[in-house]
Amino acid sequence: MRWMKRVRRRIRIKLFPYVALGAINSHFAMESMMASSIWYFGPANAHALAAYSEQDVDNTSTISSNDYFGIPIRRSTSIAWHNSIMTTQMETAETDDPIDTTLTKATPWKPQIKYHYVFFQLYFHVAAIYGVYLALTSAKWQTNLFGYAMIWINSFGIYAGAHRLFSHRSYKATRALQIFLMLCHSTAYQRNLFLWVLEHRLHHKYSDTDGDPHNPSRGLFFSHIGWLCCKKHPEVVKRTKNIDMSDMYSNPVIMFQKKHQQWLLPTLAFILPTLIPMVFWVESLTNSWHINAARYIMSMNTVFLINSVSHKWGYKPYDKNIRPTESKIISMITFGEGFHNYHHIFPNDYRDAEFGNSLLNVTTYFIDFCAFLGLAYDLKIVPKDLVKSRMTRTGNGSEMELLDKTVY
Numbered sequence: 001m002r003w004m005k006r007v008r009r010r011i012r013i014k015l016f017p018y019v020a021l022g023a024i025n026s027h028f029a030m031e032s033m034m035a036s037s038i039w040y041f042g043p044a045n046a047h048a049l050a051a052y053s054e055q056d057v058d059n060t061s062t063i064s065s066n067d068y069f070g071i072p073i074r075r076s077t078s079i080a081w082h083n084s085i086m087t088t089q090m091e092t093a094e095t096d097d098p099i100d101t102t103l104t105k106a107t108p109w110k111p112q113i114k115y116h117y118v119f120f121q122l123y124f125h126v127a128a129i130y131g132v133y134l135a136l137t138s139a140k141w142q143t144n145l146f147g148y149a150m151i152w153i154n155s156f157g158i159y160a161g162a163h164r165l166f167s168h169r170s171y172k173a174t175r176a177l178q179i180f181l182m183l184c185h186s187t188a189y190q191r192n193l194f195l196w197v198l199e200h201r202l203h204h205k206y207s208d209t210d211g212d213p214h215n216p217s218r219g220l221f222f223s224h225i226g227w228l229c230c231k232k233h234p235e236v237v238k239r240t241k242n243i244d245m246s247d248m249y250s251n252p253v254i255m256f257q258k259k260h261q262q263w264l265l266p267t268l269a270f271i272l273p274t275l276i277p278m279v280f281w282v283e284s285l286t287n288s289w290h291i292n293a294a295r296y297i298m299s300m301n302t303v304f305l306i307n308s309v310s311h312k313w314g315y316k317p318y319d320k321n322i323r324p325t326e327s328k329i330i331s332m333i334t335f336g337e338g339f340h341n342y343h344h345i346f347p348n349d350y351r352d353a354e355f356g357n358s359l360l361n362v363t364t365y366f367i368d369f370c371a372f373l374g375l376a377y378d379l380k381i382v383p384k385d386l387v388k389s390r391m392t393r394t395g396n397g398s399e400m401e402l403l404d405k406t407v408y
């Protein structure tokens with residue numbers, strides 16, 4: 001029977017490129033399916049529903065049952081979707097924290113390497129490669145599916161939680177949704193939310209200069225992962241005090257995660273995702289651990305692509321004078337976060353993109369769905385004419401036609 005196992009393993013290895021391609025296609029199909037089903041059934045289908053809602057507007061926040069699958073939802077939320085009241089049109093494109101352009105791009109600097117972190121990352125990258133091999137050769141299908149589901153969970157924690165909600169306050173969330181997103185974020189093991197937000201706000205305020213923690217002017221590797229492998233640049237440390245973190249200090253969810261990170265993060269990111277396959281479908285420890293390592297490394301690197309690739313290659317419809325770019329491929333991989341030229345100009349737009357209803361922007365659909373359930377509200381969007389005037393003034397001329405066709 002052992003020879004049979006060996007033959008089966010060989011076949012699976014030979015099939016690797018097809019399986020990998022199939023997995024990527026299934027991922028995009030899954031993203032599109034989820035986005036389109038939410039669009040069809042959910043609140044984002046605002047334009048189609050607008051017709052019957054006009055006289056039916058109710059701005060009160062009373063709870064009443066609605067005939068969406070018989071689920072009781074906030075009436076104001078559901079009706080609001082019909083005519084986009086739920087979203088707040090921002091009057092100016094100004095961000096909470098204006099950009100500081102006084103710093104230089106990249107002064108000569110000798111970074112101090114954090115060797116323990118380098119070894120940590122090296123170990124997990126090798127473990128991740130082994131994890132992919134195990135996923136294709138000996139793991140149970142349930143383990144692979146679970147790893148894939150974990151990518152979705154930690155991605156919503158990072159993109160909808162750490163980024164759009166906590167860093168940019170581009171929408172508001174009920175306490176329940178905040179806790180859910182904090183737990184999802186913990187599974188990504190990207191340190192605590194407080195630090196994540198602080199560094200991201202620094203990145204926006206001092207973008208592409210010495211005050212930017214992952215300063216892209218220092219090269220692709222530094223902006224991708226190199227910045228985490230060395231001690232902070234003195235300018236980053238110095239500028240930290242300029243960032244307003246009062247909302248983070250006053251948020252008990254953020255402070256809870258910060259206080260309990262020593263056990264909370266490893267438990268949710270590594271211990272539980274390893275134990276669940278072992279307990280529920282008797283997966284081996286080796287398979288379970290390494291496939292979760294692959295999940296961790298894959299999702300971490302996709303997030304980092306926004307700091308590196310999205311500041312190097314792509315087109316610039318909104319401001320051709322800054323580094324951040326737009327890329328549809330990056331958007332597909334990062335659940336809709338690749339419209340980075342737009343994002344750096346209008347960081348408080350909850351859609352993180354000009355074409356909020358694009359099928360690539362799964363995170364927007366997730367927030368829309370949360371709004372439909374009454375868990376998210378006050379979703380900020382930048383008015384189309386404001387976007388257009390900025391495009392005319394500083395853009396490179398691309399995408400203008402597409403913007404005209406886009407229904408807001």
Ligand SMILES: [Zn+2]
Nearest residue numbers: 306307324340
């Ligand atoms: Zn950026």
Ligand SMILES: [Zn+2]
Nearest residue numbers: 163200343347
């Ligand atoms: Zn941002």
